[in-house]
Structure formats: structure tokens, C-alpha cells
Amino acid sequence: MNLIVMPVVIYLGASFLVPLLFRRDGEKACLAACLFTILGLAVSVLLAVRVFPGGRLITYAGGWENPMGIALMADGLSVLFLLVTNLVSLLVLLFSATYMKRYTGTVNFYVLVLLMLAGMNGVLVSMDIWNIFVFFEIASLASFVLVAFGLGAEEMEASLRYTVMGFLSSVFILFAMAMIYGLTGTLNIPDFAREVSCLPQSHLWFIVSLFIAGFGLKMALVPFHSWLPDAHSTAPAPVSALLSGIFVKVIGFYCVMRISLNVFGHVAQVKTVLLLLGSLSMVVGGVMAYGQKNIKRMFAYSTISQLGYCAIGIGIGGYLGCLGALMHFIGHAFSKSLLFLSAGAVEYMEGTSESEDLRGINDRMPFTTLVSNLGMFGIAGVPPLGNFWSKLIIILAAVGAGYTGIALLCILVAVLTLSYFLRLLRTAYYSRTEGKKEKREVPVSMLAPMFALGAVVLLTGLLLLPPVRSIILDGAVRVMKDFSYRDLSVSVIAE
Amino acid sequence: MIIYLLVVLIFFIGLYGIVAKKNIIKIIVGINIVGYAINLLFIVLGYKWEGMAPVLTREVEVSEFYRRAVDPLPQALVLTSIVIDLAFLAFLSALAIRLYEKYATFDMDKIRRLRG
Numbered sequence: 001m002n003l004i005v006m007p008v009v010i011y012l013g014a015s016f017l018v019p020l021l022f023r024r025d026g027e028k029a030c031l032a033a034c035l036f037t038i039l040g041l042a043v044s045v046l047l048a049v050r051v052f053p054g055g056r057l058i059t060y061a062g063g064w065e066n067p068m069g070i071a072l073m074a075d076g077l078s079v080l081f082l083l084v085t086n087l088v089s090l091l092v093l094l095f096s097a098t099y100m101k102r103y104t105g106t107v108n109f110y111v112l113v114l115l116m117l118a119g120m121n122g123v124l125v126s127m128d129i130w131n132i133f134v135f136f137e138i139a140s141l142a143s144f145v146l147v148a149f150g151l152g153a154e155e156m157e158a159s160l161r162y163t164v165m166g167f168l169s170s171v172f173i174l175f176a177m178a179m180i181y182g183l184t185g186t187l188n189i190p191d192f193a194r195e196v197s198c199l200p201q202s203h204l205w206f207i208v209s210l211f212i213a214g215f216g217l218k219m220a221l222v223p224f225h226s227w228l229p230d231a232h233s234t235a236p237a238p239v240s241a242l243l244s245g246i247f248v249k250v251i252g253f254y255c256v257m258r259i260s261l262n263v264f265g266h267v268a269q270v271k272t273v274l275l276l277l278g279s280l281s282m283v284v285g286g287v288m289a290y291g292q293k294n295i296k297r298m299f300a301y302s303t304i305s306q307l308g309y310c311a312i313g314i315g316i317g318g319y320l321g322c323l324g325a326l327m328h329f330i331g332h333a334f335s336k337s338l339l340f341l342s343a344g345a346v347e348y349m350e351g352t353s354e355s356e357d358l359r360g361i362n363d364r365m366p367f368t369t370l371v372s373n374l375g376m377f378g379i380a381g382v383p384p385l386g387n388f389w390s391k392l393i394i395i396l397a398a399v400g401a402g403y404t405g406i407a408l409l410c411i412l413v414a415v416l417t418l419s420y421f422l423r424l425l426r427t428a429y430y431s432r433t434e435g436k437k438e439k440r441e442v443p444v445s446m447l448a449p450m451f452a453l454g455a456v457v458l459l460t461g462l463l464l465l466p467p468v469r470s471i472i473l474d475g476a477v478r479v480m481k482d483f484s485y486r487d488l489s490v491s492v493i494a495e
Numbered sequence: 496m497i498i499y500l501l502v503v504l505i506f507f508i509g510l511y512g513i514v515a516k517k518n519i520i521k522i523i524v525g526i527n528i529v530g531y532a533i534n535l536l537f538i539v540l541g542y543k544w545e546g547m548a549p550v551l552t553r554e555v556e557v558s559e560f561y562r563r564a565v566d567p568l569p570q571a572l573v574l575t576s577i578v579i580d581l582a583f584l585a586f587l588s589a590l591a592i593r594l595y596e597k598y599a600t601f602d603m604d605k606i607r608r609l610r611g
Contacts, residue, residue, distance in 0.1 A: 130572060137579045144586060153597040157606050160590055164513060167526050167583055174533045174576065182540040230609045
């Protein structure tokens, strides 16, 4: 059995099986979705065992070799993303077992989530540019529908804006692919990467700028960010957690990373653009988040701001920059999905997520407040947690590479992040309330996944310890720093 | 060359529809035009003047086939792309109808409850 195609096959198969088997039974559909996700997680762990010691697995779909076949590849970087994606989505699915009971037609919800996971896993293992396009379109289409899942006026409005922007980004990427195919006659990434150096400069820059516009829209870097706060703040909480925690990173961050580092190979101009857009989104996202009244909207702007750090990390490059960006991705994926789940829990019990209407959540929901604290401190970067180290590493890398201004900006935005989260904690969570203090905690079935995510957030700080780092992170960082698709010899076929 | 300019022209007409128009239906039409422009670009890339269908039969010489047959790959890609466009179109139309039920308008400026 071929291990690399399994993450895609499991989820695609599941998304067809689940609606056939459980037409109306949302609970059984949820159970099945969780089981399939556990299977996906197991496959990613198996892949990690094979790949993390070094090297990569390559396979060709259907056994057809290079010019005809579609290449799939799993290396340290993609397997790390696979692990994070599957772990987060498993916990989010467990949470939605209870949360989604308020909605009708929940079977459709699980089908769409499975479809989105199939798309995301497909993007992570593909080595063919058209394959990547098809997979991220599957994931995006599922996400557009998921944002509108509640069928409220605001949800559909957000989904409309999100869909139009999503289509624009796909069109830019498709245009770049047409250019690539017209100029080089191939869609296979290694073949294309070999041809890149022979292309005229003007064509190359046109393609690169189309890619950055397209994937920048997907990643919500600042001039292209307008859709993200609407979509992520109005969607049902598990969907927000999936979109903010992993979707923008897999579809946006991962693809930007692959294109700018591994295909075009550390070009100075691309890095300058990433540094510029990264600093811009870091600052604008942070400032906008400070002014938000709605909890979920604040978290959505904070996502833009934190993705700026990731972009800056790849923009700086080098061992430290790549390590920082990667650690920031991991820490943020877990803490942001935890935060959106906890906001969902607050909304579930209190009926609102406007911070002005919420007073003294701590008196009524102490456990939810505890995990919210953990998520907020995780993102703001309070010392033992992962994002503190990642921000520190990015700042050190910026200073080391001579970008002192950017390092200062990073510190300022880190302080800003901490300040808006502390303000939110003071006004909404720890403010005093008059009257009786009855406990109205969410059910254990919602608390348990949040506590599990919280435990993972606590563990992210340990990623930097040398033995753990050398097993999990170093392979991926090596891929980001040194690997180029053009070095991949055509004849290397593992398995 | 002129046909590539035509593609770019269609692309920008569609882009104008998406960016400048306020009516959701017109935006959806713009989205379709942009999609068609890219599909046309793919087809034009694989096309050869005086070309033939890329099917090798007994009557056709291999050398002539190589010279005249159009590139089949872009056509396969465009089929995929059309299906994706169709999914977009179906979803957006359904969304437009549902939004009309909620807001009683197709005007994007009036569909604006989200702020900030």
C-alpha cells in the first residue's frame, strides 16, 4: 500500500462514504469523521517515522513515471504540516460533536470538513502544480460553503465576499500556471524549477508576482486581507478554528514557502516583498485587532497579524528565520484554534460574542476562561510557551540579518498583541458582576478537546529542546533552507 | 500575438465586472468571464494553426501527427477548470438567491451588516 496517497484517499473516500451511510444521523457521521481523522493522523505519524530521519518519499500516481505521471512527494516539511493539520482537525471535530447540535443538516457539515481536509492534505503531498491547484480549489470550495453553513444573513454576506476574493486568487494562480505551461511545457514542479533559470527575467517576475498575489490573497497578507475578518468571525466556531488555525497556513503559508524558497530558490526580490507585506500585515492586523469589540473578530485580525510574523520569518531566511517561521506556525495553529473554540464555547453558553455584552465570564465558566487564557498567552508569547521562543528567534534572525527596524516592529507588535488580549481578559473575562454567580460551564465533551489543545499548546514550548528539535523541526528547516526542486533527480523513486 | 491580447482584454473586462460593479449578478457574470479568459489562454497555448485532433490513427503519419496535432494537455486542464468554475457558479448563484431573501436587494453596497 502506498503511504503517500493515503492522506488524500482516506478523506476523499470518507467524504463520499459518510453521506451514503448516515443520511440523517449527525452523531454517527461525527463519529465516522473522527475515526477517519484518527486514521489520517495515524498515516501522518507513519509517514513521519519514515521521513523525519532524513530523506523524502516520492511516488508517481498510477505508476506512470515522470512526463506522464503525477508526482507526489512527502518530505520533512510537508509531513510536519500533515501532522499539525490532522491533529488540529481531530480535536476540532471532537469539539463540534456537541457544538454543531444547534445546527440542522450536520451530516453535511462533516462531509464538507472531510472534503476540506482532503484538499489540504492533497496540497501538502502534491509535487505537480496543477494537482496543487485542484486540491486547493477543493479545499477552498468546501470552506466557502462552511462559512455560510449557518445560513444567517451575516454568514452569507461574509461567504459572498470570501468566495469572490477566493476566486480572484485562484484566477491569479491559474494565470501563472498558464504562463508556466506556455513557457516551459511542463506542470511538474521539479521540471519547471529546472527551467526557471533559463526564462527571461521579465517573464519570471510576472509569474512570481502573479503567484505572490494569488497565494498572498489566500494567506491574507495585508493589502489582500479584507475577506479574512468577515469570513473567520462569522463562521461557526469549529469552522473558524479550522480556517484560522490550519487552512490559511496550509493553502497560503505553505504554498508561499514552497514557491518562494524551493521553486524559485531564495530570490532576494521575493524575500523583500515578503518582508514588506509581512511587516505591513503584522502592524495593520495588530492595530485593527486592538479596536475590535467582537471577540471572534479580534481573533481574526490577530490571525492576520501573526501570519505577518510567519511571512517575515521566510523573508529573512537562513536557519533562524526558517526555524522561527515554522515554530510560529505550529504554536499559532494550536493556540488560535483553541481560542476560536473557546470563543465558540462562550458564544454557546452566553449567546453573544460582543465583548461589551460579556461580563465576568470567569465567574460562570472558570474552565473555559482557563483555556482561553492559555490560548491568548500562547499567541501573545508569554515565556514558556512556543510562540515566545518563535518570536524571539524571528527577532534574533532579523537583527542578525541586519533588519533592525523589522526587529523593533516585531517587538512592538508583540507588546500590542499582549495588550489587546489583556484588555479583553480584563473587560470580558475577569470583570466583576453583580447578582448571583451560577456555574454555567459547557459540557465535558466540549471542554475535553479544548483541554487537549491546551495541553498541546503547553508542549509547543518544548519544541526548542535540542533532542525534540532535531527529530521534529530540523528536517523541515533543512528542507526550507537548502532544498530546491531542481536538485531532485528524475530517477529517484522511493517505494 | 493578437489572440493573446484578446485573452488579456477579456480578462480585464471580467476583472472590471468583479471590481467595479455593485450588483451581485453582474459580479457573478464577471467571475465567469475571467474564468473563460483563462480557459481560452490555456486552449490558445496548445493550439496549432491548421491543427488536427490529437488522435493517432492508422491513416496518419507519425511525423505529420507530430507537426500538426494540437497539444491535448491544456484541453484536459481546461475541462477540470470548467468543472471548478461550474462549482463556483452554482454556489454563488445559490448564495445570491439566499441573500436576496434576507436583504431584498442584489446591491453589494446595501449588503453590508459586517463592519470594521
